Amino acid sequence: MAKILIIDDDDLMCQSLSLVAGRWGHEVTCTHTLGAGLEKASSQAFDVVFLDVRMPDGNGLDMIPRIEATTSSPEIIIMTGFGNPLGAELAIKSGAWDYIEKGSSVKEITLSLVRALEYRKQKRNGKSARNVVVLKREDIVGNSPKTKVCLELVAQAAECDANVLITGETGSGKELFARAVHENSRRNGRNFVVVDCAALPETLVESLLFGHEKGAFTGAEQSREGLVLQANGGTLFLDEVGELPLSMQKAFLRVLQEHRFRPVGGHREIASDFRLVAATNRDLDRMVRDGRFREDLLFRLRSFVIELPPLRERPEDIRELAGYHVDKLCERYGLSAKGFSPEFMKTLAAYPWPGNVRELVNSLERTIAAARLEPILFPKHLPVQIRVQVAQASVRNGPDADRPEAAPPAGFPKLHDFRESVYAQAEKQYLHDLLALSQENMNEACRLSGLSQSRLYALLKKQEISHP
Ligand SMILES: Nc1ncnc2c1ncn2[C@@H]1O[C@H](COP(=O)(O)OP(=O)(O)OP(=O)(O)O)[C@@H](O)[C@H]1O
Numbered sequence: 001m002a003k004i005l006i007i008d009d010d011d012l013m014c015q016s017l018s019l020v021a022g023r024w025g026h027e028v029t030c031t032h033t034l035g036a037g038l039e040k041a042s043s044q045a046f047d048v049v050f051l052d053v054r055m056p057d058g059n060g061l062d063m064i065p066r067i068e069a070t071t072s073s074p075e076i077i078i079m080t081g082f083g084n085p086l087g088a089e090l091a092i093k094s095g096a097w098d099y100i101e102k103g104s105s106v107k108e109i110t111l112s113l114v115r116a117l118e119y120r121k122q123k124r125n126g127k128s129a130r131n132v133v134v135l136k137r138e139d140i141v142g143n144s145p146k147t148k149v150c151l152e153l154v155a156q157a158a159e160c161d162a163n164v165l166i167t168g169e170t171g172s173g174k175e176l177f178a179r180a181v182h183e184n185s186r187r188n189g190r191n192f193v194v195v196d197c198a199a200l201p202e203t204l205v206e207s208l209l210f211g212h213e214k215g216a217f218t219g220a221e222q223s224r225e226g227l228v229l230q231a232n233g234g235t236l237f238l239d240e241v242g243e244l245p246l247s248m249q250k251a252f253l254r255v256l257q258e259h260r261f262r263p264v265g266g267h268r269e270i271a272s273d274f275r276l277v278a279a280t281n282r283d284l285d286r287m288v289r290d291g292r293f294r295e296d297l298l299f300r301l302r303s304f305v306i307e308l309p310p311l312r313e314r315p316e317d318i319r320e321l322a323g324y325h326v327d328k329l330c331e332r333y334g335l336s337a338k339g340f341s342p343e344f345m346k347t348l349a350a351y352p353w354p355g356n357v358r359e360l361v362n363s364l365e366r367t368i369a370a371a372r373l374e375p376i377l378f379p380k381h382l383p384v385q386i387r388v389q390v391a392q393a394s395v396r397n398g399p400d401a402d403r404p405e406a407a408p409p410a411g412f413p414k415l416h417d418f419r420e421s422v423y424a425q426a427e428k429q430y431l432h433d434l435l436a437l438s439q440e441n442m443n444e445a446c447r448l449s450g451l452s453q454s455r456l457y458a459l460l461k462k463q464e465i466s467h468p
Pocket residue numbers: 139140141142168169170171172173174175176177239279281321357358361
């Protein structure tokens with residue numbers, strides 16, 4: 001017998017789900033608000049939670065990480081509005097085990113429940129995906145709910161041999177996660193071969209990937225094995241896969257299907273048993289629409305997708321990341337450990353980090369160079385451009401807030417333009433802070449900001465900020 005929690009404000013839905021689950025002998029508890037649901041999940045152990053998306057006190061999807069973080073970490077089945085593909089996509093991306101549409105048949109609900117319980121049983125017996133606790137994290141720091149979802153995906157990817165596509169903005173950790181997939185897989189004793197597709201000279205791509213025979217072209221004095229063969233038994237990591245020239249995409253698709261290829265100037269085909277992990281910060285769907293990326297290759301690449309969130313969407317990770325990298329840098333430069341002043345952390349948290357973790361690491365390196373032997377880091381040690389931007393963003397707090405500390409870089413702007421750009425920057429920062437503070441709960445964000453839902457969504461769209 002399993003313990004099931006239903007969080008839905010719709011009485012009828014609660015009743016029919018209770019009937020279905022009860023018929024199988026499971027113990028069912030119903031709650032009608034997210035708050036009450038979370039309270040139950042925090043105080044009692046559950047195996048499965050049925051969670052409605054539209055609730056009177058917020059969006060159910062926002063609650064997923066908090067339910068997962070409870071001691072029993074139940075499997076979550078999202079209930080989406082009928083015929084809402086976006087809801088289904090969001091549910092899965094948010095880490096739910098499964099989703100069902102409201103109005104699904106008893107058979108569909110039962111199937112989803114049975115599968116979730118089966119998965120849970122396997123997990124308990126240790127037959128299924130290794131969980132985050134035993135995952136070798138390979139220098140991956142951060143314990144925010146979003147990072148945990150990604151780590152769970154790494155664990156799942158490591159268990160199988162499917163092609164993996166890792167997406168995310170520049171500097172968000174794609175290579176780090178790709179290595180973690182390799183290190184946790186059965187291939188970890190063999191090579192992890194990195195191919196930076198953006199740096200492949202077009203004339204040499206083929207020979208670099210597939211190797212060449214002696215005399216295949218002018219200058220080929222020795223035969224040479226390519227990167228694909230070097231990855232035999234291990235993992236081939238195609239970084240910036242969106243930059244792979246179209247001509248090579250076709251050849252590569254074939255290699256991916258058959259795991260065989262012919263070196264340049266060679267007559268025999270060679271086999272290579274590699275596992276492919278690819279990464280990109282480009283919108284590959286758009287590239288397909290623009291005719292710049294092959295759709296069939298994209299289908300192959302995305303057998304298993306890990307979407308890394310930008311750092312600004314997981315501000316909880318910043319402190320841990322800063323601590324980890326400052327310690328590492330101090331050790332490298334032979335300095336004693338440094339502490340953080342509260343204002344220093346506040347400034348790090350207020351900055352949107354468009355270059356993500358890489359920008360954070362680079363900034364910390366410059367910070368340590370500026371602080372030298374001083375034991376505590378203050379905002380004044382941070383690079384000027386970060387302090388300026390944070391100061392500009394604080395302009396929204398009123399006329400007495402800190403003024404920007406430096407003039408804009410190129411030329412002296414017209415007052416109108418300067419005001420507009422500061423305003424836009426401040427608005428963007430405000431929205432990021434608002435989402436972080438409200439934990440992306442749109443009702444809460446509206447309450448805190450005093451904005452209507454439609455106005456808030458319009459502003460988020462204007463500033464190109466992703467949101468639930
Ligand atoms: N979760 C993390 N924990 C610790 N360090 C991280 C994390 N994510 C990224 N980094 C660090 O940030 C830097 C950039 O990471 P990485 O090269 O993996 O990013 P990327 O997404 O592959 O970048 P690009 O798109 O530019 O290739 C590296 O120094 C890496 O160690």
